[in-house]
Amino acid sequence: xxxxxxxxxxxxxxxxxxxARSIKKNPLQKNLGGHLTLGLIFMNPSLRTRLSxxxxxxxxxxxVMVMNFSGEGWxxxxxxxxxxxxDKPEHIKEAAAxxxxxxxxxxxxxxxxxxxxxxxxxxxxxxxxxxxxxxxVINMESATVHPLQSLTDxxxxxxxxxxxxxxxxxxxxxxxxxxxxxxxxxxAQWVQKTDYEFVITHPxxxxxxxxxxxxxxxxxxxxxxxxxxxxxxxxxxxxxTDYGKVLHQDLxxxxxxxxxxRTRNAFFMHCLPVRRNMIVxxxxxxxxxxxxxxxxxxRVYAAQAVxxxxxxxxx
Amino acid sequence: xxxxxxxxxxxxxxxxxxxARSIKKNPLQKNLGGHLTLGLIFMNPSLRTRLSxxxxxxxxxxxVMVMNFSGEGWxxxxxxxxxxxxDKPEHIKEAAAxxxxxxxxxxxxxxxxxxxxxxxxxxxxxxxxxxxxxxxVINMESATVHPLQSLTDxxxxxxxxxxxxxxxxxxxxxxxxxxxxxxxxxxAQWVQKTDYEFVITHPxxxxxxxxxxxxxxxxxxxxxxxxxxxxxxxxxxxxxTDYGKVLHQDLxxxxxxxxxxRTRNAFFMHCLPVRRNMIVxxxxxxxxxxxxxxxxxxRVYAAQAVxxxxxxxxx
Amino acid sequence: xxxxxxxxxxxxxxxxxxxARSIKKNPLQKNLGGHLTLGLIFMNPSLRTRLSxxxxxxxxxxxVMVMNFSGEGWxxxxxxxxxxxxDKPEHIKEAAAxxxxxxxxxxxxxxxxxxxxxxxxxxxxxxxxxxxxxxxVINMESATVHPLQSLTDxxxxxxxxxxxxxxxxxxxxxxxxxxxxxxxxxxAQWVQKTDYEFVITHPxxxxxxxxxxxxxxxxxxxxxxxxxxxxxxxxxxxxxTDYGKVLHQDLxxxxxxxxxxRTRNAFFMHCLPVRRNMIVxxxxxxxxxxxxxxxxxxRVYAAQAVxxxxxxxxx
Numbered sequence: 001x002x003x004x005x006x007x008x009x010x011x012x013x014x015x016x017x018x019x020a021r022s023i024k025k026n027p028l029q030k031n032l033g034g035h036l037t038l039g040l041i042f043m044n045p046s047l048r049t050r051l052s053x054x055x056x057x058x059x060x061x062x063x064v065m066v067m068n069f070s071g072e073g074w075x076x077x078x079x080x081x082x083x084x085x086x087d088k089p090e091h092i093k094e095a096a097a098x099x100x101x102x103x104x105x106x107x108x109x110x111x112x113x114x115x116x117x118x119x120x121x122x123x124x125x126x127x128x129x130x131x132x133x134x135x136x137v138i139n140m141e142s143a144t145v146h147p148l149q150s151l152t153d154x155x156x157x158x159x160x161x162x163x164x165x166x167x168x169x170x171x172x173x174x175x176x177x178x179x180x181x182x183x184x185x186x187x188a189q190w191v192q193k194t195d196y197e198f199v200i201t202h203p204x205x206x207x208x209x210x211x212x213x214x215x216x217x218x219x220x221x222x223x224x225x226x227x228x229x230x231x232x233x234x235x236x237x238x239x240x241t242d243y244g245k246v247l248h249q250d251l252x253x254x255x256x257x258x259x260x261x262r263t264r265n266a267f268f269m270h271c272l273p274v275r276r277n278m279i280v281x282x283x284x285x286x287x288x289x290x291x292x293x294x295x296x297x298x299r300v301y302a303a304q305a306v307x308x309x310x311x312x313x314x315x
Numbered sequence: 316x317x318x319x320x321x322x323x324x325x326x327x328x329x330x331x332x333x334x335a336r337s338i339k340k341n342p343l344q345k346n347l348g349g350h351l352t353l354g355l356i357f358m359n360p361s362l363r364t365r366l367s368x369x370x371x372x373x374x375x376x377x378x379v380m381v382m383n384f385s386g387e388g389w390x391x392x393x394x395x396x397x398x399x400x401x402d403k404p405e406h407i408k409e410a411a412a413x414x415x416x417x418x419x420x421x422x423x424x425x426x427x428x429x430x431x432x433x434x435x436x437x438x439x440x441x442x443x444x445x446x447x448x449x450x451x452v453i454n455m456e457s458a459t460v461h462p463l464q465s466l467t468d469x470x471x472x473x474x475x476x477x478x479x480x481x482x483x484x485x486x487x488x489x490x491x492x493x494x495x496x497x498x499x500x501x502x503a504q505w506v507q508k509t510d511y512e513f514v515i516t517h518p519x520x521x522x523x524x525x526x527x528x529x530x531x532x533x534x535x536x537x538x539x540x541x542x543x544x545x546x547x548x549x550x551x552x553x554x555x556t557d558y559g560k561v562l563h564q565d566l567x568x569x570x571x572x573x574x575x576x577r578t579r580n581a582f583f584m585h586c587l588p589v590r591r592n593m594i595v596x597x598x599x600x601x602x603x604x605x606x607x608x609x610x611x612x613x614r615v616y617a618a619q620a621v622x623x624x625x626x627x628x629x630x
Numbered sequence: 631x632x633x634x635x636x637x638x639x640x641x642x643x644x645x646x647x648x649x650a651r652s653i654k655k656n657p658l659q660k661n662l663g664g665h666l667t668l669g670l671i672f673m674n675p676s677l678r679t680r681l682s683x684x685x686x687x688x689x690x691x692x693x694v695m696v697m698n699f700s701g702e703g704w705x706x707x708x709x710x711x712x713x714x715x716x717d718k719p720e721h722i723k724e725a726a727a728x729x730x731x732x733x734x735x736x737x738x739x740x741x742x743x744x745x746x747x748x749x750x751x752x753x754x755x756x757x758x759x760x761x762x763x764x765x766x767v768i769n770m771e772s773a774t775v776h777p778l779q780s781l782t783d784x785x786x787x788x789x790x791x792x793x794x795x796x797x798x799x800x801x802x803x804x805x806x807x808x809x810x811x812x813x814x815x816x817x818a819q820w821v822q823k824t825d826y827e828f829v830i831t832h833p834x835x836x837x838x839x840x841x842x843x844x845x846x847x848x849x850x851x852x853x854x855x856x857x858x859x860x861x862x863x864x865x866x867x868x869x870x871t872d873y874g875k876v877l878h879q880d881l882x883x884x885x886x887x888x889x890x891x892r893t894r895n896a897f898f899m900h901c902l903p904v905r906r907n908m909i910v911x912x913x914x915x916x917x918x919x920x921x922x923x924x925x926x927x928x929r930v931y932a933a934q935a936v937x938x939x940x941x942x943x944x945x
Contacts, residue, residue, distance in 0.1 A: 028350060035658060037685060047388050047410065051380055051417045055352060058378040063688040065681055071386050071701050073677050074903070083907040085806045085879075090903030094922065095677065098902065101927035102681045176400045249400075272413065273389070273405030277398040292409065297416035343665060362703050362725065366695055366732045370667060373693040386701050491715045564715075587728065588704070588720030592713040607724065612731035 001309040020305035030061030037063045039103035043110040052299035096132035112143035112180040114244030150190035152302040156295045166230035172202030173279040174249040175236030185212035201225035229263040257283035316624040335620035345376030352378045354418030358425040367614035411447035427458035427495040429559030465505035467617040481545035487517030488594040489564040490551030500527035516540035541577040548584045572598035631939040650935035660691030667693045669733030673740040682929035726762035742773035742810040744874030780820035782932040786925045796860035802832030803909040804879040805866035815842035831855035859893040887913035
C-alpha cells in the first residue's frame with residue numbers, strides 16, 4: 001500500500017481485515033516503526049480519529065506528532081495562481097511539502113466545504129496535499145470519504161455477524177446541522193466490495209452521489225428496509241443534490257426501539273459522535289445490541305493495519 | 316488503587332507520600348508502563364497538571380495522549396434523556412466509553428460550573444465519566460476537589476516541616492474572578508488525614524462546605540490564625556453559601572511580608588497560578604520562604620505515585 | 631552550549647554546521663536524550679518550528695512536551711510589581727520556573743509586540759523567561775531574532791553553494807501585514823559571521839537596526855543588488871524606524887522570474903510561510919532553483935545540533 005486515500009488503495013480487503021483482527025490480538029509491534037515519524041494533521045476537530053490513529057502509531061513504536069492547523073497554525077491557501085494578500089499566509093503546496101520533510105507518513109483530516117460540490121467531489125484539498133507531500137498519506141476523513149471508518153465498520157461487522165451474508169442497512173437519520181456525506185459514501189463503497197446484502201434507506205432528496213450509491217438497493221420506506229436486517233448503520237448526511245443543505249430534520253427517521261423490532265435482532269452501529277434522541281433513541285443506544293463503542297475501539301486496529309501495510313510495502 | 320478520584324481512594328496516605336518521595340529520587344521507571352496508554356483529557360486550561368502528569372506518564376514509559384475538548388474536540392452533553400439538537404454533538408456516555416477503549420488510565424480535568432451547587436457537589440460530570448470510562452480514572456481537578464494537588468501539598472509539607480506536628484494555616488485571599496472551592500476543599504480534607512495542627516481562616520461568607528471543613532479550627536481573624544504557623548497555604552475561592560459568588564475582593568486579606576512576621580518563619584505555599592499583589596505580595600513570593608516552585612515540581616511525583624499505584628494494583 | 635538564545639551562544643559556527651550535517655546523515659541518536667525532557671512552549675502559532683524541533687527531540691530519544699499558552703493555558707504577566715487583577719492570571723516568573731521543574735531543556739516562541747520597540751529590542755520577555763527557567767533555553771523565535779532559522783539557513787547555503795565565497799542577498803519583499811524583523815535581523819547577524827559576500831536590499835524606511843545590519847552592504851536598488859547573486863533570501867519585515875509599521879506594500883519589490891535573471895542562477899530561499907505572488911511569484915517558487923522546502927527540512931538538523939550541543943555540554 002502506497003497511501004490510503006480511499007477504498008481503491010486497499011488491494012485486498014479481506015486480507016486487510018484479517019491483518020487488523022490479528023493486530024487486535026497482539027497490538028504491540030514497537031519494532032516495526034521505531035525509526036519512523038507519523039504526522040497527524042487536523043484541519044477540523046476530532047476525537048476518535050485523533051486518539052485511535054495516535055495510538056496505532058504508538059503501538060507501532062512510531063514517533064507521533066499531532067498538529068491542529070486551526071489554533072496551532074493557520075489557514076492554508078489551496079487555489080493556484082492567486083495573489084496571497086488575504087488571511088491565508090501559507091499555500092498548501094509548501095505546507096504539505098514541509099510536513100513531508102518531517103514525517104514518513106502523514107494522516108490528514110480536511111472536511112467538505114459543503115458549499116462547492118465540484119471541489120469537494122474532486123477531493124481538491126486532499127489531492128493537492130498528496131501531490132505535494134512526497135510521502136504516503138492516510139485519509140483521516142476528507143470531503144467525500146472516511147476510509148479508516150469504513151474499514152473499521154467492516155472489521156466490526158465481520159466480528160459480530162452471525163451468518164455468512166448478513167443484511168446490512170445504511171439508514172439516514174435526522175440531525176440539526178448540515179453534515180458531509182463522507183461516512184455514508186465511504187460505507188456504501190466499502191460494503192459493496194463485500195458480498196453482504198446491502199440496502200440504503202433515506203428520505204427523497206438525500207440520494208448519495210451515484211458513484212458511491214453504486215448498485216445498492218435504495219429503499220425510501222425505512223420500515224421496509226429494516227425488515228430482517230442484521231446490522232443497522234445509522235448516519236445523517238446533508239443533501240448531495242441540493243448540495244450541503246438540510247432539507248428537513250424529520251424525527252420520524254430516528255432509529256427507535258420500536259423500529260429495531262422489525263430487524264433480525266440487529267446490531268446498531270454509528271461512527272460517533274451521535275446525537276441521542278435525534279439519530280437514535282436512548283433505548284437502542286443503551287441496549288446490548290448497540291456496538292458503537294466496540295466499533296470505535298476497532299478504529300485503532302484499522303489504523304494500525306493501514307500503517308502496518310504502508311510500512312511493510314514502502315518504508 | 317482502582318482510580319484516584321479523591322482522598323478516599325488513598326488507603327494509606329503516609330505510604331503514598333513515601334512512594335512519591337522515593338520516586339523523586341529515582342523517577343525513571345520506564346519498564347513499568349511501557350505497554351500502557353495514558354489519556355489526559357482537558358475540559359479546561361491547565362499548565363502544571365498538563366505537564367506534570369504527562370511527565371509522570373513518560374517517566375513510567377507510558378504512551379501519553381493529551382486531548383483538549385475545547386479546541387480539538389467539542390462540548391459534551393451530560394444530561395440524560397435529552398433530545399440532542401443543540402450545540403453539544405456528543406454525550407459523555409459515548410465519549411468516556413470511547414476514550415476508555417483507547418486508554419488504560421484516563422486523567423480528566425473538568426471544573427465546577429459555579430452555578431449549580433448541587434450538581435457540582437454531587438460531582439455529576441466526574442461520576443458520569445467514571446461510570447462509562449470502564450478503566451481507572453485520575454481526577455486532575457474536578458468540581459469540588461483536586462487530590463493530585465493535595466497529595467503534592469502533603470509531600471511538600473513533609474519535606475519542609477521542621478517539627479513533627481507543624482501548624483498549617485489555609486488562608487483565603489482576594490482574587491478578581493470567581494474561582495472554585497476545589498483546591499481549598501481538597502487541602503482541608505487531606506490535611507485532616509494527618510496529625511498537623513490545622514486552621515482555616517477566611518472572611519465571613521466564605522465558609523467551606525461542612526463535609527470539607529470537617530473539624531478544622533475556623534478563625535475569622537487572619538492575624539490570629541497566622542500566629543506561630545509553620546506553613547501558610549493561600550488560596551482564593553468563591554462563596555459556597557452564596558454559591559459561586561465573589562462577595563468582595565478585600566485586599567486586607569492579601570498575604571504580606573508584614574503578616575508573615577507573626578508566623579514561626581513559615582513557608583509560603585500556593586497551588587499556582589497565583590496573582591501577585593492580590594493573593595500575596597511580591598516580597599513574600601520572592602522570598603526564600605516561598606516554596607511554590609518546589610511545590611509545583613512535586614506535582615510530577617504525586618502523579619507518578621498515583622499512576623504507579625494504579626498500575627501495580629490493577630494492570 | 632548553555633542555552634541557545636542568539637548567535638552569541640554559538641561559539642563555533644562552522645563546527646555547529648558540521649555537526650548538523652553529520653546528524654542529517656544519521657539522525658537517530660535515541661540514547662543521547664532518553665532520560666531527558668524537552669518542553670516546547672508556544673505563545674504564537676508555528677508549523678515548521680513546532681514539528682522540526684519536536685522531531686529533533688524525538689530523534690534524540692527525548693520526551694517532548696508541547697504546550698500552547700493560548701488555548702491550552704493563559705496569558706502571562708511580564709511586568710514586575712503590578713497588582714495582577716486583570717486578565718493575566720500568572721506571572722512569567724512562576725510559569726518559567728515551574729516549566730523548568732518539569733523540563734531539562736525548554737524551547738520558547740514569543741513574538742515581538744511590534745508596538746514597544748525598546749521592550750522588543752531588550753528581548754524583555756525572552757530574558758525574563760531565561761532568568762527564571764533555571765534550565766537551558768532554546769529561542770524558537772523571539773522579538774528580534776530567530777537563530778534556529780538562521781543556523782538552518784547557513785547549513786542550507788553550505789549545502790548548495792558552488793563557490794567558496796557566494797554572494798548572498800537578503801531582499802525585503804512586500805506583505806499585507808506587519809511582520810517582525812526577527813528573521814531578517816538574525817539572518818544578517820549570522821551571515822556576517824561567515825565570509826560570504828553579503829548585501830541587504832530594501833526600500834528606504836525599512837533599514838534594520840544598526841546592531842543587526844552591521845557592516846552589510848545596503849543597496850536600495852534591488853536590481854543592482856541581485857547582480858551576480860548566488861542566493862536570494864527574501865523576507866518581509868515591518869519598519870524598525872517607524873516601529874512596527876507597514877510603510878507600503880510595493881509589489882515592485884516582489885521577487886520575480888525576470889529579476890532572478892540578473893543573478894548567477896541563484897537559489898531562492900525563504901523561511902516560510904511565504905505569500906505567493908506577494909513575496910515571490912509562482913514561477914520562482916515552483917522552479918528548481920527554489921530550495922525553500924529543503925531549507926525547511928534542515929530545520930530538524932539545526933535544532934538537533936543545538937539540542938545535541940546543550941546535552942553534551944550541560945546535562
